[in-house]
Amino acid sequence: MRNCIIQITKWTCTFVASLCFIGAAGVAKAGDVYLSPIAVAAASDGSTLYIAEFTAGRVAVLDVASNTITHNIPLAAPNQASSLVLSPDGTKLYVTAADPDGQVYVISTATNTVVDTLPAGHTPTAAAVSPDGRTLYICNRFDNTVSIIDVATKAESIIAVTREPMDAAITPNGQYLVVTNFLPNDAAIGQKTSAVVSIIDTASRTVVATIRLPNGSVSARGVCVSPDGQYAYLVHLLGKFNAPPNQIERGWTFTNMLSIIDISSQTLLNSVILDDLDQGAANPWDVACTADGSYLCVTHAGSHELSVIDRAELHNQIQGVSVEQAAKDFSLLVLIRRRINLTGTGPRGLAVIGTTAYAAEYFTGSLGVVDIDHNNAWPKAVSISLGTELALTAARLGERVFNDGSLSLQNWLSCVSCHPEGHSDALNWDQLNDGFGNPKQSKSLLYSHVTPPTTITGCRPNAETSVRAGLKYAYFTTLPESDAVAVDEYLKSLQPVPSFYLVNGQLSAAAQRGKILFEGSAGCIACHPAPLFTDLNQYDVGTGTGREAGAAFDTPTLVEVWRTAPYLYQGQAATMESVLTIYNPHDQHGFTSGLNSEQISDLTEYVLSI
Numbered sequence: 284m285r286n287c288i289i290q291i292t293k294w295t296c297t298f299v300a301s302l303c304f305i306g307a308a309g310v311a312k313a314g315d316v317y318l319s320p321i322a323v324a325a326a327s328d329g330s331t332l333y334i335a336e337f338t339a340g341r342v343a344v345l346d347v348a349s350n351t352i353t354h355n356i357p358l359a360a361p362n363q364a365s366s367l368v369l370s371p372d373g374t375k376l377y378v379t380a381a382d383p384d385g386q387v388y389v390i391s392t393a394t395n396t397v398v399d400t401l402p403a404g405h406t407p408t409a410a411a412v413s414p415d416g417r418t419l420y421i422c423n424r425f426d427n428t429v430s431i432i433d434v435a436t437k438a439e440s441i442i443a444v445t446r447e448p449m450d451a452a453i454t455p456n457g458q459y460l461v462v463t464n465f466l467p468n469d470a471a472i473g474q475k476t477s478a479v480v481s482i483i484d485t486a487s488r489t490v491v492a493t494i495r496l497p498n499g500s501v502s503a504r505g506v507c508v509s510p511d512g513q514y515a516y517l518v519h520l521l522g523k524f525n526a527p528p529n530q531i532e533r534g535w536t537f538t539n540m541l542s543i544i545d546i547s548s549q550t551l552l553n554s555v556i557l558d559d560l561d562q563g564a565a566n567p568w569d570v571a572c573t574a575d576g577s578y579l580c581v582t583h584a585g586s587h588e589l590s591v592i593d594r595a596e597l598h599n600q601i602q603g604v605s606v607e608q609a610a611k612d613f614s615l616l617v618l619i620r621r622r623i624n625l626t627g628t629g630p631r632g633l634a635v636i637g638t639t640a641y642a643a644e645y646f647t648g649s650l651g652v653v654d655i656d657h658n659n660a661w662p663k664a665v666s667i668s669l670g671t672e673l674a675l676t677a678a679r680l681g682e683r684v685f686n687d688g689s690l691s692l693q694n695w696l697s698c699v700s701c702h703p704e705g706h707s708d709a710l711n712w713d714q715l716n717d718g719f720g721n722p723k724q725s726k727s728l729l730y731s732h733v734t735p736p737t738t739i740t741g742c743r744p745n746a747e748t749s750v751r752a753g754l755k756y757a758y759f760t761t762l763p764e765s766d767a768v769a770v771d772e773y774l775k776s777l778q779p780v781p782s783f784y785l786v787n788g789q790l791s792a793a794a795q796r797g798k799i800l801f802e803g804s805a806g807c808i809a810c811h812p813a814p815l816f817t818d819l820n821q822y823d824v825g826t827g828t829g830r831e832a833g834a835a836f837d838t839p840t841l842v843e844v845w846r847t848a849p850y851l852y853q854g855q856a857a858t859m860e861s862v863l864t865i866y867n868p869h870d871q872h873g874f875t876s877g878l879n880s881e882q883i884s885d886l887t888e889y890v891l892s893i
């Protein structure tokens with residue numbers, strides 16, 4: 284019944300939500316942008332909050348005492364504000380702009396103006412600052428690097444991490460930087476694949492540990508470090524990719540996880556399920572620890588909740604419990620965790636001042652506020668409006684549906700669980716649309732509406748069919764046709780991100796040589812012609828195995844292929860180079876056997892530049 288009520292009322296309530304917000308006066312007129320608050324930072328004295336508004340490309344300044352916005356600080360258009368961090372002395376605010384030509388804006392908190400910019404890589408997503416304020420650390424998502432920037436001189440050094448660094452937290456003594464890597468970097472054909480955590484020694488500027496999360500871990504996002512510096516806590520999904528997703532109850536397809544890293548031993552201490560046995564907690568996004576270390580708070584972007592966990596009891600509960608046991612045990616957080624419903628939707632970034640938690644509510648352009656004091660057993664959340672927004676379009680509604688785990692049965696998952704930001708989670712899934720026992724890679728949905736069919740074997744004729752089947756068979760509920768139409772519009776709105784292989788937006792010299800091979804002797808262009816880099820046909824290219832040996836597969840677009848590893852229908856190729864060599868021995872997938880190693884490298888670079 285709850286899901287039915289949500290379907291009827293949820294999006295309608297969005298239009299009048301401003302009436303419920305603190306400080307709202309009457310019905311607001313539509314603004315010219317969506318605000319999309321995504322990250323929050325608190326001044327050390329608790330007087331001020333800074334909120335990064337992603338699509339608005341600005342920072343809102345909130346006076347905590349009055350719960351009012353005092354300033355809006357714009358970044359240079361069209362930059363998107365993705366994260367922020369305050370200097371230890373509170374005089375500067377560093378804001379990352381998540382664009383291919385990424386940079387960091389330096390804002391004076393005295394004047395609330397941009398006073399400088401610092402270099403960054405491709406799509407910076409997170410920032411951390413050393414305790415002495417001298418060094419800034421930036422996660423460059425699509426460069427797969429972390430920038431280390433001397434704030435005074437702007438000198439930058441680069442550390443390579445595993446894949447798509449998404450968030451970072453530094454220990455109180457400044458010795459270690461803990462970095463979450465969003466996706467696995469493995470071939471998917473094996474029985475084990477997972478995202479990892481990188482531990483960087485800040486003195487030597489080297490990765491001293493790469494810690495693998497439990498098998499099937501993907502979408503590793505927020506991370507924080509305990510006030511005593513002993514532990515790091517991060518949130519992620521755990522995909523049960525070895526089982527067919529023919530149900531979602533009891534975490535059959537996904538569970539939503541909190542993992543704990545022991546920093547001194549640089550090992551995974553444990554991973555616990557954030558869901559209840561009969562109620563999922565979809566899509567955890569961020570995690571924060573109270574200053575006194577008493578509580579951990581987690582935002583759930585899919586189920587629109589805040590989890591508040593007794594940290595001491597959490598460590599008591601996991602003593603003597605193996606990682607394998609904990610990852611299956613729904614009882615570990617019973618009685619030590621409170622699940623608090625938020626009034627806004629899509630909570631993402633999180634900050635805590637004393638016993639008050641603040642969550643950036645992405646889809647309602649608001650800031651959720653919750654008193655988490657232990658004496659307040661079941662606190663009520665309120666939302667502060669951050670301003671008026673553009674009227675709801677079909678594409679924006681579709682983005683909400685795509686991200687909304689509360690529309691699924693028991694709040695277990697959303698479309699982004701398998702397709703983060705409309706792309707792939709790098710796992711194989713045994714969808715039953717083409718039989719049982721033949722798992723395949725989850726596909727990126729970029730250009731899906733103009734490159735039919737939308738499944739690797741072509742069993743779904745077009746994206747419209749796939750969207751409706753996906754909502755029905757993944758959400759395990761019935762949604763109105765208007766939601767499916769909106770999701771269509773959202774997916775059509777997706778635009779490719781320029782490859783990190785490009786040099787100033789242009790092909791490198793190696794990629795230019797590779798382009799000649801692609802269009803000439805290698806023959807790739809025959810099946811992958813521009814501009815979509817697919818001819819929309821199906822071919823047997825010799826990659827099928829088992830009962831699918833000799834099967835014809837859909838020719839995928841190569842647009843944005845640089846971000847969709849692993850490759851081939853079962854993800855058996857971890858790299859594009861292996862697609863062209865190991866998995867093409869008989870030249871069925873382009874004429875590559877006669878190319879030397881330098882030519883293979885050039886061809887690979889061109890394909891990954893598309």
